[in-house]
Amino acid sequence: MEAVSINSLSKSFNKGAIQALDAVSFSVQEGELFGLIGPDGAGKTTLFRILTTLLLPDSGEATVYGWDIRTDYQKIRREVGYMPGKFSLYQDLTVEENLSFFASVFGQKLTDNYALIQDIYEQIAPFKDRRAGKLSGGMKQKLALCCALIHRPKLLFLDEPTTGVDAVSRKEFWEMLKKLKAQGMSILVSTPYMDEANLCERIALIQNGKILSIDSPQGIIKQYPTPLYAVKAKNMISLLATLRQQEQLASCYAFGEYHHISFKSQDAQQLQQLQQTLEAAGHQEISMLAIEPSIEDCFIELMH
Amino acid sequence: MEAEKVIQTVDLSKHFGDFIACNAISFEVFKGEIFGFLGANGAGKTTAMKMLCGLSAPSSGKATIAGFDIYKQTEAIKKRIGYMSQKFSLYEDLSVLENIEFFGGIYGLSQQEIKQRGQQLIDQLGLADVAKNMVGSLPLGWKQKLAFSVASLHDPEIIFLDEPTGGVDPVTRRQFWDLIYAASVRGITVFVTTHYMDEAEYCHRVSIMVDGEIKALDTPENLKKQFQVDSMEDVFFELARGAQRLGD
Numbered sequence: 001m002e003a004v005s006i007n008s009l010s011k012s013f014n015k016g017a018i019q020a021l022d023a024v025s026f027s028v029q030e031g032e033l034f035g036l037i038g039p040d041g042a043g044k045t046t047l048f049r050i051l052t053t054l055l056l057p058d059s060g061e062a063t064v065y066g067w068d069i070r071t072d073y074q075k076i077r078r079e080v081g082y083m084p085g086k087f088s089l090y091q092d093l094t095v096e097e098n099l100s101f102f103a104s105v106f107g108q109k110l111t112d113n114y115a116l117i118q119d120i121y122e123q124i125a126p127f128k129d130r131r132a133g134k135l136s137g138g139m140k141q142k143l144a145l146c147c148a149l150i151h152r153p154k155l156l157f158l159d160e161p162t163t164g165v166d167a168v169s170r171k172e173f174w175e176m177l178k179k180l181k182a183q184g185m186s187i188l189v190s191t192p193y194m195d196e197a198n199l200c201e202r203i204a205l206i207q208n209g210k211i212l213s214i215d216s217p218q219g220i221i222k223q224y225p226t227p228l229y230a231v232k233a234k235n236m237i238s239l240l241a242t243l244r245q246q247e248q249l250a251s252c253y254a255f256g257e258y259h260h261i262s263f264k265s266q267d268a269q270q271l272q273q274l275q276q277t278l279e280a281a282g283h284q285e286i287s288m289l290a291i292e293p294s295i296e297d298c299f300i301e302l303m304h
Numbered sequence: 305m306e307a308e309k310v311i312q313t314v315d316l317s318k319h320f321g322d323f324i325a326c327n328a329i330s331f332e333v334f335k336g337e338i339f340g341f342l343g344a345n346g347a348g349k350t351t352a353m354k355m356l357c358g359l360s361a362p363s364s365g366k367a368t369i370a371g372f373d374i375y376k377q378t379e380a381i382k383k384r385i386g387y388m389s390q391k392f393s394l395y396e397d398l399s400v401l402e403n404i405e406f407f408g409g410i411y412g413l414s415q416q417e418i419k420q421r422g423q424q425l426i427d428q429l430g431l432a433d434v435a436k437n438m439v440g441s442l443p444l445g446w447k448q449k450l451a452f453s454v455a456s457l458h459d460p461e462i463i464f465l466d467e468p469t470g471g472v473d474p475v476t477r478r479q480f481w482d483l484i485y486a487a488s489v490r491g492i493t494v495f496v497t498t499h500y501m502d503e504a505e506y507c508h509r510v511s512i513m514v515d516g517e518i519k520a521l522d523t524p525e526n527l528k529k530q531f532q533v534d535s536m537e538d539v540f541f542e543l544a545r546g547a548q549r550l551g552d
């Protein structure tokens with residue numbers, strides 16, 4: 001059975017001035033960990049709000065576990081857990097009070113499904129009497145995840161759960177998602193962090209309300225159209241400036257320790273020629289190597 | 305020639321009750337430097353940055369910003385710095401132009417300067433078509449680029465940026481860093497926090513805060529050597545994994 005099925009879903013705001021979703025279609029299988037990868041404003045939150053029945057689409061269909069989002073909203077709300085990107089916690093309630101509150105909304109006690117959240121909750125339990133408003137980034141996100149899980153949903157919707165979360169906590173967060181998946185939960189998660197895409201079974205790259213591509217992370221990487229190279233030199237800022245002047249390059253942009261480049265046409269001599277050009281421009285300690293694209297490279301390519 | 309120090313702190317601390325958010329940090333930042341101020345959630349980055357901007361009084365320790373004392377000369381400091389807070393720092397319900405006018409006024413620019421620099425800024429950012437639109441309707445990446453430019457309207461000596469690129473798309477994120485480079489080339493010092501480890505590589509020097517203390521400070525290259533790892537991400541993991549307040 002499909003956990004989520006979406007067919008040509010559209011939604012606009014401000015009398016059509018903003019097209020938040022433009023004929024979006026895809027499905028999430030039961031037990032799948034599916035990622036919606038795209039920047040703020042891509043339409044991810046609108047999609048979540050429609051799937052959790054908080055907002056109606058202008059056109060198109062969607063079902064959650066076979067239930068229609070327009071007519072079966074009561075059933076859907078009972079079976080899904082939703083962690084909105086922002087403002088999901090009561091800032092003036094403590095950690096423990098927030099959790100008890102969310103459990104009570106579903107007619108349950110904190111202890112009913114404690115085993116499910118234990119791993120995560122133990123990390124924030126030392127602060128259980130602190131008000132949610134006083135917590136910082138990572139801790140708020142962990143509490144919000146506990147709140148979304150407390151009624152043991154079949155399907156978890158997570159809207160940018162790791163935005164603003166540090167690199168270590170992000171890794172931990174994804175470990176938790178893997179465990180939940182292993183327990184059979186279906187998960188639809190959105191993120192602006194491209195590196196997290198690799199941890200999903202399938203991903204949809206989304207931008208300006210449109211799906212750019214849907215595939216497994218490896219499948220998306222395979223679609224990258226040209227060879228990609230990484231270039232480094234002593235002065236990276238001026239190297240980027242020089243690279244930008246090169247007509248033969250199709251793209252060049254900073255990428256951590258290296259700049260990434262691709263050529264407009266493929267020819268065996270071009271790397272060596274570029275090396276000479278860079279040397280002539282006074283660059284030192286130049287190194288170049290062929291690399292496999294990452295999801296972030298694919299996204300940048302698709303945005304062109 | 306000794307490089308000019310625009311930020312100097314000695315044992316700077318901030319306590320909230322008996323909790324030490326920022327514990328005796330000492331460091332220096334030089335003119336024109338891009339200084340990456342890293343740390344896990346709750347490490348104390350925002351707390352430290354607010355003290356450096358003269359927005360929150362330290363509990364103890366010393367610091368000078370652009371030569372001014374952070375206890376006694378906060379007004380002089382505010383004139384010489386730009387600050388982009390972790391939460392959005394423009395008015396969503398004012399237009400692009402109105403925001404520029406408003407902040408230009410706060411920074412004490414004349415009407416003529418506001419007009420001139422505002423126009424320049426709008427052209428540079430390619431915002432001419434949306435100059436009269438509410439800032440709230442712009443994509444996040446545009447807002448952040450605008451906020452950066454507004455924070456530098458008054459030609460500050462130092463710009464403090466608290467997580468300016470969180471959630472921004474990969475192309476706009478790089479455009480944002482182009483603005484940072486350009487500022488640095490003009491001699492403006494940029495003090496920036498980020499959770500994107502690739503951005504740590506773009507800084508001249510980086511400090512890593514753990515549980516309120518600065519545990520490492522050097523160029524990205526030296527830090528990688530020191531920890532014998534290949535990326536800043538690994539340096540960060542080495543240090544932050546030991547944090548007591550992890551996830552706080």
Ligand SMILES: Nc1ncnc2c1ncn2[C@@H]1O[C@H](COP(=O)(O)OP(=O)(O)OP(=O)(O)O)[C@@H](O)[C@H]1O
Nearest residue numbers: 134135136137320325344345346347348349350351
């Ligand atoms: N006004 C306050 N009262 C009590 N505690 C506070 C206050 N402000 C901050 N803290 C605490 O100080 C610590 C440091 O917070 P700070 O916001 O400086 O972290 P940060 O490094 O900026 O984290 P993040 O990456 O999540 O933005 C946290 O434990 C936070 O809960």
Ligand SMILES: [Mg+2]
Nearest residue numbers: 349350390466
């Ligand atoms: Mg902060």
